[in-house]
Amino acid sequence: MRTFRVLIVDDSIVMRYMIAKLFEQDAGFTVVGFAVNGADALDKIVELQPELVTLDIEMPDMDGFTALKQIMSFHPVPVMMLSSYTEEGSNAAMKALEYGAMDFFQKESLFQKERNIRMEEEFLLRCRTAMRKKQFLRNDTSLSEKENSVKIHMEMLTFLLKLEEDMHQFHAELHQKIKQQNGLLVKFRKVQNQFIYTQWEGSLFSWYGIKESDVVGKQLGDVFPAHLAEFMEPYYHASWEKDDVFHFETEWHGSYYSTVLRPILRNGTVIEVISLTVDITVSRSMEERIRYLTHHDPLTGLPNRHVLTRWMEDAIAQQEQFAIIFVNLDHFKLTNETLGHETGDRILQVIARRLKNSLLIEEVHVFRVGSDEFIGLVKHQSQEELDRYTSNIIQNINQPIRVLDHEVYISPSIGISQYPQDEKDPESLIRFADIAMNYAKELGGNQVQHFNAELHVKIERRMKLEKYLRKALERNEFILVYQPQVEVSENRIVGFESLIRWESPVLGRVSPMEFIPIAEETGLIYPIGKWLIEEACAQNKRWQDMGLPKVSVAVNLSSKQFFDRTLQEQIGNILLQTGLEPQYLELEITESMAMDVQVALATLHSFRSMGLKIAMDDFGTGYSSLSYLKKFPINHLKIDQSFVKEISKNPTNAAIVNTIITLAHNLEIAVIAEGVEHEEDLKVLQDFNCPTAQGYLFSPPIEASEVPELFTRFGMRTKEASRQQVMMD
Numbered sequence: 001m002r003t004f005r006v007l008i009v010d011d012s013i014v015m016r017y018m019i020a021k022l023f024e025q026d027a028g029f030t031v032v033g034f035a036v037n038g039a040d041a042l043d044k045i046v047e048l049q050p051e052l053v054t055l056d057i058e059m060p061d062m063d064g065f066t067a068l069k070q071i072m073s074f075h076p077v078p079v080m081m082l083s084s085y086t087e088e089g090s091n092a093a094m095k096a097l098e099y100g101a102m103d104f105f106q107k108e109s110l111f112q113k114e115r116n117i118r119m120e121e122e123f124l125l126r127c128r129t130a131m132r133k134k135q136f137l138r139n140d141t142s143l144s145e146k147e148n149s150v151k152i153h154m155e156m157l158t159f160l161l162k163l164e165e166d167m168h169q170f171h172a173e174l175h176q177k178i179k180q181q182n183g184l185l186v187k188f189r190k191v192q193n194q195f196i197y198t199q200w201e202g203s204l205f206s207w208y209g210i211k212e213s214d215v216v217g218k219q220l221g222d223v224f225p226a227h228l229a230e231f232m233e234p235y236y237h238a239s240w241e242k243d244d245v246f247h248f249e250t251e252w253h254g255s256y257y258s259t260v261l262r263p264i265l266r267n268g269t270v271i272e273v274i275s276l277t278v279d280i281t282v283s284r285s286m287e288e289r290i291r292y293l294t295h296h297d298p299l300t301g302l303p304n305r306h307v308l309t310r311w312m313e314d315a316i317a318q319q320e321q322f323a324i325i326f327v328n329l330d331h332f333k334l335t336n337e338t339l340g341h342e343t344g345d346r347i348l349q350v351i352a353r354r355l356k357n358s359l360l361i362e363e364v365h366v367f368r369v370g371s372d373e374f375i376g377l378v379k380h381q382s383q384e385e386l387d388r389y390t391s392n393i394i395q396n397i398n399q400p401i402r403v404l405d406h407e408v409y410i411s412p413s414i415g416i417s418q419y420p421q422d423e424k425d426p427e428s429l430i431r432f433a434d435i436a437m438n439y440a441k442e443l444g445g446n447q448v449q450h451f452n453a454e455l456h457v458k459i460e461r462r463m464k465l466e467k468y469l470r471k472a473l474e475r476n477e478f479i480l481v482y483q484p485q486v487e488v489s490e491n492r493i494v495g496f497e498s499l500i501r502w503e504s505p506v507l508g509r510v511s512p513m514e515f516i517p518i519a520e521e522t523g524l525i526y527p528i529g530k531w532l533i534e535e536a537c538a539q540n541k542r543w544q545d546m547g548l549p550k551v552s553v554a555v556n557l558s559s560k561q562f563f564d565r566t567l568q569e570q571i572g573n574i575l576l577q578t579g580l581e582p583q584y585l586e587l588e589i590t591e592s593m594a595m596d597v598q599v600a601l602a603t604l605h606s607f608r609s610m611g612l613k614i615a616m617d618d619f620g621t622g623y624s625s626l627s628y629l630k631k632f633p634i635n636h637l638k639i640d641q642s643f644v645k646e647i648s649k650n651p652t653n654a655a656i657v658n659t660i661i662t663l664a665h666n667l668e669i670a671v672i673a674e675g676v677e678h679e680e681d682l683k684v685l686q687d688f689n690c691p692t693a694q695g696y697l698f699s700p701p702i703e704a705s706e707v708p709e710l711f712t713r714f715g716m717r718t719k720e721a722s723r724q725q726v727m728m729d
Contacts, residue, residue, distance in 0.1 A: 004131055005032045007050035009041040009067070010082070011059045011522065013370065013434055014459070018111055019054055019082075021427045026124045036371075038067025045075045052131060055101070057083040057092060058470050060523030065099060072100035078130045082107055084467055102130035186275040187264075188220070188236070195220045195236050204277060208253070228252060232259075239263055239273050249280070256284040297368040299345055300352035305430075308367040308375055312426040315379070316419065323386055325376035326415040326433035327355065327393065330445035331592075332372035334559055338596055339406055346403045347410065348372065354396040364389070375430070390414055390448045398446070409595065411446035413437050422451050435459045442517055466518050468504055473527055477503055480535050481701035482553070484710060485672055485694045488686055493714050495552040495586065497694065498536040499701050500528070520558055529561045530570055537578040537585055539704050544584075548708060549716050552613055554586040562593045568606050575610075582611035586635070590617050594632065601631060608633040615672070619660060630667050637664045641675020641695070648680035658688045665689070 006029050010016045016034050023029040033048045035041035037059045045053065053071065057064035068079055081096040084107040093104040103126050110119055184204035188195045200215040210223060220236065221229045228250060239246045239261040246261045259277040263270040295307045315322050329351065336344035348368075355366045355374055363379040376393075380386040394412060401408045415437025417429045432451040439458060440449040449455075472478060478500055485495040502510040519525040533555050540553040561567055575582055587607055594600040594616075604614055615636035639660050647654040657673065664671045673685050676695030685693055699710060 003028055003030050004051040005030060005049065007031075007033050007035060007041065007044055007048055007053045009035040009038070009044075009053060009059075009064070010056040011036050012056075012463075013373070014431055015056070015107070015111075017427055017431050017434070022110075022120055022123060023127075024427075025120065026128075028128060029124075038062030038064060038070070041067050042070055042075070045071065045077065050077060052127060053077055053079045055079050055081050057081060057096070065095060068096065068099045068101055076100075078102045080105060080127055080130060082110075084108060084463075103127075184275075184277040186277070187272050188275070189272050190236075190240050195233070195240075197223065198272065204257075204279065225252075235259075235261060236273070240270055243270055255279060255281045300349055300368050302352055302356075302366055302368040302374070304367060305369040305375075308365075308369065308377060308430075309426050311365060311377055312419075312429065315377070316424065316426070320379055321419065322377055322379045323416055323418045324429045324433040325378055325390060325393070326417075326430070326437040327374040327376065327397075328413045328437050328441065329372040329397075330411045330413055330441065331559065332410065334563060335408060335410070336372075338563055338599055339403070339408070343403050343406065343408075347401055347408060350401050350403075351397060351410065354399075355393065357396070369430075375433070386416070387448075390416065394446065394448070406596070413441040413445045414448040415440055415451065416448065417451040438462070462518065465507070465510065465515055466522060468506055469502075469515055469518055469522075469524060472502060472504065473524075473531060477505070478528070478531065479503060479703070480532065480539065481703055482539075482707060483694060483701040484699050484714075485554075485692055486698045486714075488682065488691060488693050491714060493549070493551060493711060493716060494692060495554060496540075496707070497554045497556075497588070498532065498539075499556075500532055516558070520560060523560075525558045525560050526564065529558055530574075533571060533585075534574050534578070537574050537580045540584055541578045541580045543704075543707060544580075546708065548711055550584060552584045552586045554588050554613075554615060556588045556617065557593070559590075559593050562589055562603065563599070568610065571607075571612070572610065583613065586613035586615055588615045588617040588638070591619065597631075604633050618674075634669055636670050636672050636692075638672045638674055638694075639690075644673045644675045644681065644685075644695075645677065646681060648678065648684050654684060657685070657690075661688045661690050 006023055008016050008019045008023075008031060010019065020031045020034075023031050029052070032050055033044050035044045038055075039062045041053065041055065044050075055064045055068060055071075059067075064081060064083075068081070071077060071079060079101045081093075081101045081104045083092050083104070096104045105123055105126070110116075110123055112119070184202035185199070186197060186201070187199040188197045190196075197215050197218055197220075200212040215223055220233060223229075224232065231250065232248070235246045235248050238244070240263065243263050243265065248259055250257050250259065256279070257277050258280045259275055261273055261275050264272045264274055295303055297304050312322075312324075332344070332347070335347065352366070352368065352374065355376065365377045367375045367377070369375050378386060378389060380389070393414065397410055397412045401410060415433045415435065417423065417432035417436065419429055422432050423429050432455075435455050435458075436449040436451040439455055440447050442462075443449070480498045481501055482496040482498055484493045485497065486492065487494045500512055500516075502512075502515055504510055516525070519528050536553045536555050540551075544550055557567075564570075571585070575585065589600075589604075607614055613635045614633060615638055616632070616634050617638045618640040619637045637660065639657055643653045643656050643660075645653075647657055661671050670692065671690055672692040672694055673690050674694050676682055676685065676693045676697045678697065682693060682697060702710060
């Protein structure tokens with residue numbers, strides 16, 4: 001039966017698995033690959049030659065509509081568009097059909113909480129209809145390699161038989177054809193139940209000492225070794241007795257040969273059989289290579305997801321208890337973009353080797369299922385044994401990786417599902433482990449999470465957040481609030497930290513702890529981060545124009561923003577447009593962004609050359625090397641609030657804070673203590689000579705309209721108020 005090759009394009013791995021699961025219900029389709037965005041899809045179409053593409057609309061880097069236009073222009077193939085945004089479904093559908101899509105489907109109608117069999121059948125029917133509608137379907141030439149080989153050989157034999165009618169006239173041409181094909185033309189007859197060679201044309205087996213002069217008149221067993229003769233003899237008999245063409249392959253001294261036998265008839269009786277043999281070692285090696293690549297990852301040599309599914313099915317059939325361990329590398333995409341794809345490939349090879357070597361359990365099989373995603377199938381005897389194994393994985397992966405001149409630290413997020421406790425279906429087990437892994441990543445990474453029913457609720461929440469986050473910026477749903485930074489000795493505001501809030505009309509107020517990781521993962525952090533800088537700069541300039549004291553406003557940079565090569569130009573344009581002087585904008589980075597010291601130094605110096613201030617946020621929780629810290633052009637170290645809270649009651653935290661303040665003073669870097677909530681804690685900070693503090697003791701984050709009143713409360717007048725006071729005096 002004709003099967004159609006399908007490429008699934010979606011930035012969500014969960015959704016990719018769910019769509020693939022749908023196609024498995026129809027034997028007329030086979031999923032040949034996945035892509036995570038439009039650009040990736042264009043590469044995969046060239047590489048995999050699919051006959052149907054399912055294309056998500058909302059994706060980072062290149063969305064579905066942009067990809068659809070390029071597909072229709074350069075690689076026309078039937079496309080089924082999928083969307084998760086229902087509010088604009090009709091407009092999106094019309095736009096997709098206008099650009100050339102065969103059909104359009106809503107994800108929410110297809111993947112409902114309760115499975116809708118009728119809707120799944122309709123989707124598959126519409127996919128089949130799309131295949132029938134396409135205008136550019138090429139002629140069906142899907143013959144297997146063997147069938148093609150037999151066909152070619154039969155055509156050649158037909159040609160040679162025609163030449164036989166006048167062998168003397170065309171003997172030179174026949175000889176040339178055989179030589180071109182590196183072939184061997186042989187004729188034999190059956191005499192007293194023995195096969196005798198009557199002609200031997202070609203030097204194919206001369207390597208083995210077989211010459212034409214030595215073969216003619218000899219029997220099959222006299223020419224070939226016993227095991228080959230025994231294998232070939234049934235085909236010789238069948239060709240002679242059944243008056244039909246037969247094909248077989250043989251292996252001899254590590255080389256592979258393909259032979260076609262065709263009887264020659266006279267008056268309805270077989271009088272001779274003609275045989276053509278060619279060397280197929282190269283094509284056979286290519287077939288084996290293709291077969292290997294079909295089931296293995298070429299970069300790491302690990303088996304792929306297709307093999308994983310088969311092994312899971314075998315384990316389930318044998319009723320063996322096993323766990324699916326889904327491993328994703330934290331921040332690998334950032335590492336890949338920063339250090340280059342070649343270095344990224346080297347890192348993946350090291351990680352694959354470490355996973356294979358984490359063998360505390362006898363039966364463990366490791367698979368690569370995505371760019372930086374690996375799955376372990378572990379047949380364990382107890383929960384304790386499984387826990388020891390996953391702890392060993394984290395310990396091994398956390399070891400530094402030395403690649404060229406870089407020392408890279410990688411951590412894993414691990415999700416686990418178990419058979420039969422969690423599910424009995426292979427795809428569901430993979431999806432559940434993936435959900436657990438994503439939850440581990442949301443909690444900060446470098447940890448293990450087991451799947452449970454509560455994660456279903458969490459993942460539904462995450463998908464809903466992602467859906468509405470994509471439209472939040474254009475609907476003006478973000479606001480900035482500002483928390484003052486106070487000079488302790490003067491009780492004077494010297495700056496503000498701007499903090500983003502999302503006021504969704506559907507979801508209510510959403511914490512940055514929820515939506516920022518999603519924005520990072522989907523790439524939405526770029527436009528959101530740019531808006532944040534624009535709004536903070538514009539608001540600070542409005543305050544200054546009102547006559548309020550000139551202070552700096554700090555904005556937090558995400559890791560993706562920090563390594564965005566266009567960020568410096570963006571900030572320059574924003575300062576120009578808003579009229580804010582650069583010394584009143586401070587960029588806050590985290591310690592983890594400075595892990596690649598050389599890149600961080602170059603980036604930070606470029607910011608300082610613009611006149612911007614720089615702060616290192618959450619200091620004390622990351623991996624900064626003190627030997628490099630003194631090289632960074634930093635204005636402020638911000639001590640993480642986890643150390644500052646209740647330092648009057650916690651001697652250990654007090655000692656840490658005192659050490660950081662002393663270090664900063666020695667490096668001539670100013671310090672800001674975050675999270676100050678009590679007078680007793682402020683007193684300790686003053687004793688430690690901490691110059692600046694921030695926290696609820698002074699003020700919670702407030703909206704921009706409340707800032708003038710806050711200045712007044714701190715006794716800081718506007719320019720106009722100061723002028724009037726001078727006149728009164």
